[in-house]
Amino acid sequence: MATPGALLDVAPTVDRDPIARLVQRRQWTNFAAGSVMFAAAASSIVVTCSIVGILLFESITFFTQTVSPIDFLTDTMWTPQFANPRYGILPLVTGTLVTTFVALSIALPVGTIVAMYLSEFAPHAVRETIKPLLEMLSAVPTIIYGYFALQFMTPLLQKFVPGLPTFNMLSAGIVMGVMIIPYVSSLSEDAMRSVPMLLREGAYAMGANKVHTGFHVVFPAAFSGIASAYVLGVSRAIGETMIVAVSAGMQANLTFDPRQPAETITAYIVQVSQGDLEHGSPGYQSIFAAGITLFAMTLTFNILGHQLRKRFRQAY
Amino acid sequence: MDSLAVIVARRKRQDKLFGALGIACTSLGLIMLVVLLGDLMYQGFGRINWQFLTSFTSRRAGSAGILAAWVGSLAVMCITGLTAVPLGVAAGVYMEEYGRKGRINTIIEVNIANLAGVPSIIYGLMGLGVFITLFDFGRSFLTGGLTLALLILPIVIVATREALRTIPVHVREAAYALGATKWQVVRHHLLPYSLGGITTGVIIAMSRAIGETAPLIAVGAVAYLASLPQPAPFSGEFPFVSFEWIESPFTVLPILMFNWTSRPQADFQSNAAAAGLVLIAITLSLNAIAIFIRYRARRRIKW
Numbered sequence: 291m292a293t294p295g296a297l298l299d300v301a302p303t304v305d306r307d308p309i310a311r312l313v314q315r316r317q318w319t320n321f322a323a324g325s326v327m328f329a330a331a332a333s334s335i336v337v338t339c340s341i342v343g344i345l346l347f348e349s350i351t352f353f354t355q356t357v358s359p360i361d362f363l364t365d366t367m368w369t370p371q372f373a374n375p376r377y378g379i380l381p382l383v384t385g386t387l388v389t390t391f392v393a394l395s396i397a398l399p400v401g402t403i404v405a406m407y408l409s410e411f412a413p414h415a416v417r418e419t420i421k422p423l424l425e426m427l428s429a430v431p432t433i434i435y436g437y438f439a440l441q442f443m444t445p446l447l448q449k450f451v452p453g454l455p456t457f458n459m460l461s462a463g464i465v466m467g468v469m470i471i472p473y474v475s476s477l478s479e480d481a482m483r484s485v486p487m488l489l490r491e492g493a494y495a496m497g498a499n500k501v502h503t504g505f506h507v508v509f510p511a512a513f514s515g516i517a518s519a520y521v522l523g524v525s526r527a528i529g530e531t532m533i534v535a536v537s538a539g540m541q542a543n544l545t546f547d548p549r550q551p552a553e554t555i556t557a558y559i560v561q562v563s564q565g566d567l568e569h570g571s572p573g574y575q576s577i578f579a580a581g582i583t584l585f586a587m588t589l590t591f592n593i594l595g596h597q598l599r600k601r602f603r604q605a606y
Numbered sequence: 607m608d609s610l611a612v613i614v615a616r617r618k619r620q621d622k623l624f625g626a627l628g629i630a631c632t633s634l635g636l637i638m639l640v641v642l643l644g645d646l647m648y649q650g651f652g653r654i655n656w657q658f659l660t661s662f663t664s665r666r667a668g669s670a671g672i673l674a675a676w677v678g679s680l681a682v683m684c685i686t687g688l689t690a691v692p693l694g695v696a697a698g699v700y701m702e703e704y705g706r707k708g709r710i711n712t713i714i715e716v717n718i719a720n721l722a723g724v725p726s727i728i729y730g731l732m733g734l735g736v737f738i739t740l741f742d743f744g745r746s747f748l749t750g751g752l753t754l755a756l757l758i759l760p761i762v763i764v765a766t767r768e769a770l771r772t773i774p775v776h777v778r779e780a781a782y783a784l785g786a787t788k789w790q791v792v793r794h795h796l797l798p799y800s801l802g803g804i805t806t807g808v809i810i811a812m813s814r815a816i817g818e819t820a821p822l823i824a825v826g827a828v829a830y831l832a833s834l835p836q837p838a839p840f841s842g843e844f845p846f847v848s849f850e851w852i853e854s855p856f857t858v859l860p861i862l863m864f865n866w867t868s869r870p871q872a873d874f875q876s877n878a879a880a881a882g883l884v885l886i887a888i889t890l891s892l893n894a895i896a897i898f899i900r901y902r903a904r905r906r907i908k909w
Contacts, residue, residue, distance in 0.1 A: 316787045316790065316903045317787060318786070318790075319789055320787035320788055320790070322702075323789040323792070323793075324704055324788065324789065325698040326696060327697070327699050327700035327704060328700050328704065328705070329696075330692075330694075330696035330697040330700060331696070331697040331700040331701055331705070331711075331714050332710075333693060333761070334697060334714060334717055334718050334721060334759065334760070335713070335714060335717055335755050337721060337732075337759065338717050338720065338721060340732055340735075340736050341724065341728060341731075341732045342728075343815040344731065344732050344735030344736060345728075345731065345732075345735075347735075348735060356772060361882050362720075399857055400631045400634060400635070403627060403631040404628065404632050404635065405627055406624075406628065407624075407625070407627075407628025407629065407632060408628075408632070409633065409681055411621075411624070411625050411628055412628070420632055420636075422637050422897060423636060423639070424632070424636070426890065426893065427635055427638070427639055429810075429813060429814075429889055429890065429893050430639075430642065430817075430886060430889065431817025431818070431819070431860055431886070431889060432817070432819065432820075432905050433817070433819045433860045433863050433882070433885075434642070434646070434817075434863075434882045434885065434886055435642075435880065436864070436867060437646075437863065437867050437875075437878055437882055438642050438645060438646075440867065441645070441649070441867075441875060441879075442641070442642075442645045463608070467633075468635065468638045471634075471635050472635065475635075475765050498771070499617040499618065499620055499621050500621045500624070501617075501620045501621055501846065502617070502620075504624075510816075513783050519827075522723070525723050525725070528723020528724075528725070529726065529727065529728070531726065531727045531819070531820035532819045532820055532860075532864065533726070535820075535864075536864065536867050556725065556727050556820065559727050559730075559731065559820075559824060560727070560820060560823050560824070563730070563824045564732070564823060569739050573676065577731065577824075578731060578735070581727070581728055581731045584725060584727070584728065585724070585725075585728055587724075587795070588723060588724065589720070592720060592723045
């Protein structure tokens with residue numbers, strides 16, 4: 291960026307010199323444009339600060355006026371709508387963790403196999419066609435997945451799982467897993483393809499087949515990229531809102547059984563926001579407390595991903 | 607000890623098996639996409655007609671329509687685009703061309719990477735806390751549009767940076783050699799050359815925004831809205847254009863679909879499917895346009 295100091299160097303002493311004036315004007319435009327663009331870039335920091343600031347501010351009021359942080363983290367009941375409300379986040383956390391677990395147990399293996407197939411096995415033309423098609427899966431609005439989970443996946447699962455209620459975490463988790471497949475497969479495939487050909491050729495020369503090369507040479511070499519794909523998948527699953535809000539139910543439920551209905555942190559925020567919220571009421575503040583818990587969970591995974599990437603980075 | 611032939615045969619079989627598994631897993635994703643579209647079509651296609659597109663929502667499923675919702679989506683997208691595109695492109699240009707090695711740049715970079723990982727519902731909470739409570743914009747088009755603008759900002763910034771990065775250094779060097787200032791290089795060379803890439807990124811970001819539901823629920827989108835944005839943006843009297851509508855209550859397609867999905871009656875479910883079809887048609891065609899533009903831009907420019 292230009293500094294005002296640089297302008298002084300060319301500031302003309304002879305006022306009549308047209309070239310100097312032209313240069314000066316250009317330098318001013320240059321400086322002004324640079325400043326505007328700097329302000330735009332800095333605004334992203336303002337966004338982060340206001341997210342963190344708002345979450346902290348409202349939840350600190352919540353923790354000092356309504357419930358202590360210790361009760362918030364250890365109480366096993368989440369009943370804000372009762373006459374004697376209790377605010378224990380644990381049931382919402384287990385709801386989030388169970389749906390995330392179901393989603394990941396589909397998205398991670400399937401995504402990895404798809405990535406391995408596209409990078410090591412599929413012909414070029416197949417890869418170039420399949421990849422954008424798969425990415426369409428993540429372009430579908432999540433509310434449509436929610437509808438799909440409720441209206442298609444649950445009735446389908448009810449044929450195999452007897453007694454499965456209309457709202458359950460299993461079907462929400464499965465549909466969420468399908469949605470996350472392309473996040474995992476795309477990034478993992480990029481990582482696998484950037485492994486140098488030399489390593490594969492070395493393995494082939496030793497008599498390894500493609501499966502061996504893929505899992506024992508390419509996978510470890512690409513692990514830092516694959517790990518960040520996994521982490522992205524995890525944080526998508528934790529933060530996913532509409533699928534669980536529509537199809538997993540809106541009753542906080544402390545259970546690890548995916549066949550049960552349960553509410554996630556995100557679904558609770560949706561549920562409360564739908565009503566009329568008075569600013570400053572415990573209900574209003576409770577969604578910020580839930581929000582900061584969610585934010586802390588995804589941030590932890592993002593930092594973890596960053597560390598993994600650093601730890602396993604291979605330089606060729 | 608197996609003979610060599612047996613080992614070779616086994617290893618070849620392994621490759622074949624894994625290839626089949628790969629095809630199976632890949633098709634799983636694609637089949638899901640097809641089933642999803644098919645299910646929406648089956649449930650909702652019959653509901654899509656002129657009446658559905660031009661009626662307001664109603665308590666009776668048969669006469670309900672999506673007029674307020676799609677007009678609302680369009681209006682919110684205008685606000686989102688007008689905010690996010692200039693802001694995101696400017697930020698991207700700054701990071702790529704101006705502040706390359708600076709310390710502040712590193713901070714902004716890490717910050718944007720983190721922002722991209724923040725769940726969308728959190729943006730909704732921020733919109734609620736900042737735009738509604740702090741700035742008092744109300745539960746309006748303005749709040750909804752700005753919230754989504756901040757949500758897609760990282761996507762626009764990253765797309766801009768990637769587009770700029772594909773322009774070879776010698777283009778910049780040639781311009782500087784002729785005495786251009788940095789701004790002139792950006793204005794006359796870098797922005798025109800990266801237009802294709804930036805447009806692609808912007809369209810993809812917009813298609814993401816148009817399908818977002820959760821943050822808009824948090825900032826108080828209403829599902830039951832039986833009016834277009836009030837007052838009308840254009841009128842016969844002076845000054846002909848009015849922007850007061852941005853402060854009126856808003857709804858969008860995904861919100862209406864969510865409302866219909868959470869009703870037990872089967873008729874509303876087919877309405878939801880029909881709204882979903884309209885939504886998915888918009889999203890997928892935006893994506894198709896983006897892919898097309900990227901393809902065109904890549905073919906046209908040869909360095």
